[in-house]
Amino acid sequence: MATNGSLIRVKDLKKHYNGGAIKALDGITVDINKGDVMVVIGPSGSGKSTFLRSLNRLESPTSGSIIFDGVDITKRKYKDENGKTVRVDIDDLRQKMGMVFQHFNLFPHMTILENMTLAPMKVKGVSRSDAEQKALALLDRVGLKDRAGAYPIQLSGGQKQRVAIVRALAMEPQVMLFDEPTSALDPEMVGEVLDVMKELARDGMTMVCVTHEMGFAREVGNRVLFMADGQLLEQGTPEEIFTNPKNPRLKDFLGKVL
Amino acid sequence: MGSFIQLSNFPKIAPYAQLFWEGLLVTVLLSLFTVAIGFCIALVLALMRLSSFMPFKFLNQDANGNMKEGGGAIGFISRFNPLSFIATAYVEVLRSTPVLVQIFIIYYGVFSVVDLPTFSLFGFIKFNRFFPGVVALGMNSGAYLCEIIRAGIQSIDGGQTEAARSLGLSQVQNMRYIILPQALKNILPAIANEFVVIIKESAITYTIGVQDLMSAVNAVRGATFIIVEPLLVATAIYFCLCFPTSKAIAYFERRMSHGDKR
Numbered sequence: 001m002a003t004n005g006s007l008i009r010v011k012d013l014k015k016h017y018n019g020g021a022i023k024a025l026d027g028i029t030v031d032i033n034k035g036d037v038m039v040v041i042g043p044s045g046s047g048k049s050t051f052l053r054s055l056n057r058l059e060s061p062t063s064g065s066i067i068f069d070g071v072d073i074t075k076r077k078y079k080d081e082n083g084k085t086v087r088v089d090i091d092d093l094r095q096k097m098g099m100v101f102q103h104f105n106l107f108p109h110m111t112i113l114e115n116m117t118l119a120p121m122k123v124k125g126v127s128r129s130d131a132e133q134k135a136l137a138l139l140d141r142v143g144l145k146d147r148a149g150a151y152p153i154q155l156s157g158g159q160k161q162r163v164a165i166v167r168a169l170a171m172e173p174q175v176m177l178f179d180e181p182t183s184a185l186d187p188e189m190v191g192e193v194l195d196v197m198k199e200l201a202r203d204g205m206t207m208v209c210v211t212h213e214m215g216f217a218r219e220v221g222n223r224v225l226f227m228a229d230g231q232l233l234e235q236g237t238p239e240e241i242f243t244n245p246k247n248p249r250l251k252d253f254l255g256k257v258l
Numbered sequence: 259m260g261s262f263i264q265l266s267n268f269p270k271i272a273p274y275a276q277l278f279w280e281g282l283l284v285t286v287l288l289s290l291f292t293v294a295i296g297f298c299i300a301l302v303l304a305l306m307r308l309s310s311f312m313p314f315k316f317l318n319q320d321a322n323g324n325m326k327e328g329g330g331a332i333g334f335i336s337r338f339n340p341l342s343f344i345a346t347a348y349v350e351v352l353r354s355t356p357v358l359v360q361i362f363i364i365y366y367g368v369f370s371v372v373d374l375p376t377f378s379l380f381g382f383i384k385f386n387r388f389f390p391g392v393v394a395l396g397m398n399s400g401a402y403l404c405e406i407i408r409a410g411i412q413s414i415d416g417g418q419t420e421a422a423r424s425l426g427l428s429q430v431q432n433m434r435y436i437i438l439p440q441a442l443k444n445i446l447p448a449i450a451n452e453f454v455v456i457i458k459e460s461a462i463t464y465t466i467g468v469q470d471l472m473s474a475v476n477a478v479r480g481a482t483f484i485i486v487e488p489l490l491v492a493t494a495i496y497f498c499l500c501f502p503t504s505k506a507i508a509y510f511e512r513r514m515s516h517g518d519k520r
């Protein structure tokens with residue numbers, strides 16, 4: 001298992017609604033190491049997505065901290081090692097985290113190529129030719145190079161999700177976050193998306209993946225987290241989680257999904 | 259009295275055809291400029307209404323700079339957005355008062371203080387009448403267009419913003435490259451409809467001496483004491499302007515919705 005330092009440290013993360021009446025996240029503490037393929041499982045409403053979306057601050061947590069790249073991204077400003085107060089530049093941190101959504105969220109008014117080159121050009125200042133070259137190479141990797149000029153509407157669900165993955169990769173992120181990437185797909189298209197994710201994992205990409213694909217969790221994941229009611233109830237290797245679950249909620253959950 | 263319409267009157271008003279032609283041009287130009295100005299005002303207003311500018315938020319922040327929930331009166335002040343307040347007030351006032359009153363206030367109020375140059379465009383459009391008319395109508399339609407643009411922006415799926423921001427695009431870049439292009443495409447028919455509304459509404463500017471179609475009717479009446487027939491001519495012209503335009507809009511609306519299924 002990769003132990004070359006943690007990339008994201010989540011400490012006592014809480015997300016409350018209505019002044020604490022609803023606890024979407026209730027004290028999550030976990031370290032995400034470089035090279036980890038962390039799979040988050042759990043019943044719906046358990047806070048998995050909220051947890052994942054907090055990692056790049058699409059959700060603002062109520063309390064706790066998320067240290068990424070030496071910066072606590074849950075804060076608007078923080079003190080650096082010299083004691084100087086610095087504003088947290090969330091845009092700068094977000095481009096180091098790729099995010100893939102359940103509903104793809106491709107930009108419908110742009111071609112596939114434009115979808116992929118927009119952020120590298122506008123955020124990183126990459127030249128158009130460089131951005132397009134990189135985008136085409138990435139599209140080639142997922143077998144969609146010939147669709148570069150198409151619009152998202154012309155693609156199947158599986159193709160859209162593959163584009164969404166390489167769109168995030170075009171920003172050369174340090175970690176990829178997947179929010180139920182196969183849940184909105186027709187069954188026959190799930191495989192093609194999972195294959196791309198497996199290849200990504202083999203290449204050593206750090207991944208955090210909320211999914212209901214237990215086969216994927218078992219085969220590709222090196223760590224599995226089980227969440228319920230906003231709490232992290234059990235974590236371990238896929239072996240430990242799937243063949244030797246301890247928590248009764250986890251046993252119950254696995255009994256239903258396997 | 260005889261009949262309501264006397265066909266023999268039409269030849270009598272025929273010599274004034276030039277007036278109707280000029281009036282038609284003024285009406286069309288007035289409407290185009292009004293929509294252009296209204297759109298610019300509306301875009302600014304819509305962005306103001308949707309902004310999250312809170313200058314007093316420091317009153318209710320925790321040590322990390324995050325907003326706290328609740329907080330009574332201080333919480334209310336800390337969440338106060340002056341930009342949104344001003345834009346909302348503008349829209350509500352302009353939509354809740356008559357256009358005629360607004361035009362009079364602009365013409366007799368504002369432009370009695372501000373001196374406008376007295377030249378004519380194309381030889382027959384008096385700038386010092388035309389300009390106040392455009393400003394007044396533009397300000398009014400800006401209020402209506404603001405709500406159209408705001409609805410257009412809010413109709414874009416939140417996932418688009420999430421995807422854009424996740425890629426590192428700033429709030430402004432997200433608006434410019436992702437949200438506005440989609441929103442404006444969606445509301446194009448609504449903007450064109452506003453154009454049709456303004457063609458009709460612009461008739462009211464004859465009250466401040468803009469020489470549009472309606473004032474051509476008045477001029478002919480003054481010269482010939484014939485009123486119904488010139489009105490019918492104006493009616494026909496307004497209809498020929500508005501009906502095909504709205505039909506064309508409906509056609510493009512149908513075509514656009516075909517290619518837009520996601």
